Amino acid sequence: MSAWDKRHAPPSPCPLTPRWERESSRRVTNCLLHPGDCALTLWVPGYRIGWSGSFQGVFHGFGQARSRGHAAGPRAADGEKHENNQEDQRQCEPEQAQQGADNPADPAGVGVAAPGGVHASGIHFLEVIAAHDPRGNGQRPAGHDAQDAKNQYQCSAMWLHAIRLSQPRSSLTGKSQCALGNRARSCKAAGMQKTVWDFLATGRMVLCAGLAFWSSAGLLTGNLLSAPAAVSLLPADPLAQFRPGGAPERWTTSRVPVQGQPFREAVRIQVKQRPAQPYEMQVRFPNAGAVAKGDTLHLRFYARALAAPGETGEGALSAVFERATQPYEKSLQARLAIGREWKLYEQPFRATHAFAPGQAQLTFQAGFDPQVLEIGGFELLNYGASVAPSSLPATAMTYRGREANAAWRTAAAERIKKHRQGDLSLAVTDAAGRPVSGVEVKVEMRRHAFAFGSAVTAELLTAQTEDARRYREIIERDFNRVVFENDLKWPSWERESARPRLMAAVDWLRGRNIEIRGHCLVWPSWKHVPGDVKKLAEDRAALAERVRRHIREEAGALRGKLVDWDVINEPYSNHDLMDILGREVMVEWFKLAREADPQARLYLNDYSILSAGGRDAAHQRHFEETLRFLKDSGAPLGGIGMQGHFGSDLTPPERLLEVLDRFAQLGLPIQVTEHDINVTDESLQADYTRDFLTAIFSHPSVVGILTWGFWEGRHWRPNGAYYRRDWSLRPAGQAWRDLVRRDWWTVATVTTDAAGAGRVRGFLGEYEITARQGGKVVSTRAKLPQVGAKVTLRLPSDG
Numbered sequence: 031m032s033a034w035d036k037r038h039a040p041p042s043p044c045p046l047t048p049r050w051e052r053e054s055s056r057r058v059t060n061c062l063l064h065p066g067d068c069a070l071t072l073w074v075p076g077y078r079i080g081w082s083g084s085f086q087g088v089f090h091g092f093g094q095a096r097s098r099g100h101a102a103g104p105r106a107a108d109g110e111k112h113e114n115n116q117e118d119q120r121q122c123e124p125e126q127a128q129q130g131a132d133n134p135a136d137p138a139g140v141g142v143a144a145p146g147g148v149h150a151s152g153i154h155f156l157e158v159i160a161a162h163d164p165r166g167n168g169q170r171p172a173g174h175d176a177q178d179a180k181n182q183y184q185c186s187a188m189w190l191h192a193i194r195l196s197q198p199r200s201s202l203t204g205k206s207q208c209a210l211g212n213r214a215r216s217c218k219a220a221g222m223q224k225t226v227w228d229f230l231a232t233g234r235m236v237l238c239a240g241l242a243f244w245s246s247a248g249l250l251t252g253n254l255l256s257a258p259a260a261v262s263l264l265p266a267d268p269l270a271q272f273r274p275g276g277a278p279e280r281w282t283t284s285r286v287p288v289q290g291q292p293f294r295e296a297v298r299i300q301v302k303q304r305p306a307q308p309y310e311m312q313v314r315f316p317n318a319g320a321v322a323k324g325d326t327l328h329l330r331f332y333a334r335a336l337a338a339p340g341e342t343g344e345g346a347l348s349a350v351f352e353r354a355t356q357p358y359e360k361s362l363q364a365r366l367a368i369g370r371e372w373k374l375y376e377q378p379f380r381a382t383h384a385f386a387p388g389q390a391q392l393t394f395q396a397g398f399d400p401q402v403l404e405i406g407g408f409e410l411l412n413y414g415a416s417v418a419p420s421s422l423p424a425t426a427m428t429y430r431g432r433e434a435n436a437a438w439r440t441a442a443a444e445r446i447k448k449h450r451q452g453d454l455s456l457a458v459t460d461a462a463g464r465p466v467s468g469v470e471v472k473v474e475m476r477r478h479a480f481a482f483g484s485a486v487t488a489e490l491l492t493a494q495t496e497d498a499r500r501y502r503e504i505i506e507r508d509f510n511r512v513v514f515e516n517d518l519k520w521p522s523w524e525r526e527s528a529r530p531r532l533m534a535a536v537d538w539l540r541g542r543n544i545e546i547r548g549h550c551l552v553w554p555s556w557k558h559v560p561g562d563v564k565k566l567a568e569d570r571a572a573l574a575e576r577v578r579r580h581i582r583e584e585a586g587a588l589r590g591k592l593v594d595w596d597v598i599n600e601p602y603s604n605h606d607l608m609d610i611l612g613r614e615v616m617v618e619w620f621k622l623a624r625e626a627d628p629q630a631r632l633y634l635n636d637y638s639i640l641s642a643g644g645r646d647a648a649h650q651r652h653f654e655e656t657l658r659f660l661k662d663s664g665a666p667l668g669g670i671g672m673q674g675h676f677g678s679d680l681t682p683p684e685r686l687l688e689v690l691d692r693f694a695q696l697g698l699p700i701q702v703t704e705h706d707i708n709v710t711d712e713s714l715q716a717d718y719t720r721d722f723l724t725a726i727f728s729h730p731s732v733v734g735i736l737t738w739g740f741w742e743g744r745h746w747r748p749n750g751a752y753y754r755r756d757w758s759l760r761p762a763g764q765a766w767r768d769l770v771r772r773d774w775w776t777v778a779t780v781t782t783d784a785a786g787a788g789r790v791r792g793f794l795g796e797y798e799i800t801a802r803q804g805g806k807v808v809s810t811r812a813k814l815p816q817v818g819a820k821v822t823l824r825l826p827s828d829g
Contacts, residue, residue: 260411263319263327264392268408269295272313279303281311281397288406291332291372296406298336299396306648308348311397313405316354317390319412321381326417327351327361329377329392330409335368337402344369346398346643347405348679349377354391357557359383363708365643365679366425368403377678378419379710380748398645419710427714430682431721438684442728446774449730450480453818456780456788458801461827465786471801471823475776479794479815480727481545481734482770483511485704487744488528488535500757501741506542508767511593513547513703513736515746520553521560523584536591547703547736548588550596550635551581552619555604567610574611581619585626596635596671596703597623602652613659620665634660635671635703639693644685650692657696670698674705675738675747680718683725694731702726702735706750707762715750716761723769737766801825 265271269285276282280303288296297313305311321327335345345368352360362379392410396403413422431438458469490501505512516522517532539546556564566573585595597620601608608615623632636653638646660667670693681689693700705722707715726732740763742751752763759767776792792814800809801823812821 260328260413261319263317263321263410263412264315264408265318268315269297272297272315276300276311280305283313286404288404291407293332293407296332296404297394298402298404299394300402301396301398301400304399305397308346308395308397309350309393312350312393312395314354315392315408315410316388317385317392317410318387320387321383321385321390321412322415323381323384324415325381326413326415326419326422327379327381328409328411328413328419328422329362329379330374330407330411331394331405332372332374332407333366333368333403333405334372335370335401335403337400338368338370339399339401345401345403346396347403348393348395349375350393350395351379351381351410352391352393353383353385354389363677364427365677366427374407375425376423378422378424380419382748420712424711427678427680427709427711429680429718429721431684432717436683438687438725442683442687442724445728445730446724449816450727450774451791451793452814452816454790454792454797454799454812454814455818455820456782456790456799457820457822458782458786458788458803459822459824461824463824465782465784466803466825467782467784467786469782469786469801469803469825471780471782471788471799473776473778473780473790473792474798474800475793475795476798476811477510477543477796478770478774479796479813481511481701481736483509483513483545483547483734483736484740485515485736485738486512486535487515488517488532490744491535491538492531497743501744502538504740504753505544508740508770509544511545511547511734511736512539513549515549515739518548518584518588519550519558520580520584521558524560524580536588540591545593546591548585548592548595548630549703550599551585551623552577552597552607553599553604554601554607556606558599558604559607570610573607574615577607577611577615577619578622581622582626585623585630589627590629592627592630594633594669594701595623595627595630596633599635600637601634601656602636602638602649614663616656617660617663617665620660620667624666631668631699632666633669633671633701633703634667635673637673637675637704639672640674640681640686640689640702641676641679642681643679644681644689650689654693654696657693657698661696667698669733670696670700671703672700673738674702674722674735676705676707676709676718676722678709680707680714683721686722686725687729690726690729690731694729698731699733700729700731701733704738705735706738706745706747708747708750710749712761716765719762719765720769723766727769727774799823 272285276299281299281301283300284298285295286298288294299311299313301311329349329351331349333345333347338345347366347368349362349364349366350360351362352358359382361382362377364377366375392408394405454473456471456473458466458471460466484505486501486505490498491505492498514532514535517528517535522528536546553559556567563573563576566576581597598616601616620632623630634653634657636649638649639653642649657667657670672693690700707718707722709715723735726735737752738747738750739745740752741757742748742753742755745751748755752760752766754760774793776790776795776797778790778792780788780790782788794814794816796811796813798809798811799821800807803825806825808823808825810821810823812819
């Protein structure tokens with residue numbers, strides 16, 4: 031833990047300890063100087079870049095040449111003779127080391143990208159000056175002058191000179207002249223077969239640095255030095271345009287001064303009453319720079335909770351990057367737990383859409399339980415499309431119950447044994463019906479009884495491309511149920527030109543015994559219905575008839591082809607039609623769907639029931655009340671659909687089970703209809719995929735789970751896909767396959783006893799069972815329900 035994190039002044043001399051963290055042999059992802067309430071200035075050709083305050087993730091490659099301080103632009107002819115090493119004994123003065131804090135173009139010290147990149151053929155000199163700042167905040171003491179600086183900031187200079195890259199990608203030579211207090215000494219490093227920062231300290235703060243690079247390391251060469259500079263998407267001082275606001279009786283925002291941090295001001299948000307939605311209490315910052323689809327963005331900010339509810343004492347905050355207008359498409363939605371001390375939070379992510387300046391916004395949503403939060407030091411950087419989010423620093427995320435020995439696991443395993451397995455009793459006889467002992471019987475599972483599925487698109491189910499072929503291959507192998515992501519929604523259904531392709535996709539699925547869910551008959555808001563429907567808003571009778579006609583027509587056309595229908599989708603936030611037609615119209619819609627398709631099970635589907643940490647009480651309450659209303663009013667409600675879209679706010683497995691227990695009291699089957707995990711940490715994503723599936727599979731009221739797409743090339747949240755664009759399998763996809771096709775999949779071989787009997791405990795589903803004795807073989811298929819099954823196999827006669 032750094033000196034800054036421990037909240038005390040650094041010792042003297044200031045212990046600048048460098049560490050290179052490499053993401054691969056081709057790229058440096060971090061140079062960290064820690065623990066460091068110190069200041070640093072770097073010189074690269076034409077630019078002087080200063081840092082101050084605590085160092086965490088100082089830069090991401092010299093080629094990106096950026097800082098939390100200041101890029102001062104072309105250096106002046108100020109007598110700094112770097113090439114000739116004429117300043118061996120110069121002390122570093124805070125006027126130079128503090129430029130980031132006092133730069134009028136960047137008063138908040140939030141960072142300005144140096145223009146252009148530094149290429150291998152263009153970097154020849156690098157100078158580093160380290161200055162001890164006992165205040166730890168990069169601010170000058172009162173009455174500061176040059177003499178005070180020499181007395182108060184006991185510091186020395188460190189030069190890394192003449193780092194010449196005459197032969198990028200070949201062997202390099204380095205030479206440095208270092209100032210050691212008042213004596214000049216030289217430190218040479220040439221031809222070293224490793225990468226090293228070699229710091230030696232003498233006196234109060236005397237540093238000597240030697241730097242050399244071995245060619246195979248790939249540091250400061252090639253791709254690294256030509257990497258694009260990060261561009262700030264926020265103004266130099268994001269708080270300059272911020273205006274305090276809120277509703278005094280419910281929540282307030284204000285600007286407050288900050289000391290001891292690498293920023294001077296913060297936004298304070300005080301929540302007094304929990305709103306219906308977190309976004310009702312948020313602060314917003316528009317994007318000042320353009321964003322292209324696929325660009326890698328990096329959000330960095332500091333936050334702390336001055337007051338927070340609950341036993342953990344942690345506050346709750348959602349950091350969101352989204353379109354500033356409807357439909358508010360989100361590239362980032364990270365729910366974070368905020369502790370009582372200042373902490374740096376970092377979130378790299380890909381932009382899912384392109385935005386011109388002002389079209390998007392960074393928002394901090396605090397509308398949770400009553401709390402007081404402070405947020406400062408904002409940075410939102412654009413690295414372009416060539417930098418992978420995984421190469422940038424990210425705040426580690428996790429969830430309760432992730433531990434291998436978490437208590438919930440044992441109980442879940444027992445429930446799986448009890449509710450997801452059954453006894454398959456086997457008997458083998460000869461042609462005359464007499465028991466035969468010693469017969470080998472192989473039991474092979476062919477299909478789960480539980481629904482494991484995915485959202486799909488009719489286009490790829492019918493296209494004749496290599497991607498489409500791979501797409502169909504995975505569906506046929508890994509899923510026993512699918513749902514069309516968009517093809518059956520009302521506007522898509524009425525696009526008659528696409529109808530033949532859709533029906534061909536339906537036939538392809540049914541021909542392979544893959545079940546189909548219908549999504550959705552009515553999504554009752556103006557933005558999710560055909561354009562002509564809204565024109566009927568003033569004619570209640572005509573509007574009601576238009577909806578009736580649609581339900582009869584679509585559900586009737588697909589009669590007998592679907593196992594489920596989401597009759598109504600997301601009524602909590604989509605209720606324009608009910609606002610005009612009345613709440614009771616939902617009962618009528620269910621009855622119309624039942625008349626049109628007597629076989630399909632009819633669902634009410636909604637979001638934020640399992641997700642958002644399982645804490646969206648208002649949404650859960652509305653969902654339960656709507657379900658009970660439908661049941662009590664005689665609607666043929668057949669099931670409960672819970673979507674299951676997750677960002678970084680991963681609901682603990684124990685909380686998932688509590689929510690499922692609550693809705694199981696309604697006595698209806700539950701299905702997770704739209705599942706994905708939109709995080710960039712693939713290890714976290716894989717662990718939560720495993721644990722989410724385990725918790726869901728263990729609950730006796732759940733009948734299935736469908737992921738909302740599986741391939742990055744056709745996924746609304748590409749990070750959530752199990753397969754990358756090149757069809758390589760992400761760890762989360764491997765977790766799915768390991769559970770569904772290995773851990774919860776039964777293949778067994780038994781030998782009949784003296785009574786010609788055998789027994790297998792297997793997962794519920796369909797089986798192929800084969801008995802062999804000598805050259806005699808008999809095979810059959812059977813279903814294994816929870817109550818068990820008995821199968822008799824009769825061997826053929828010798829003749």
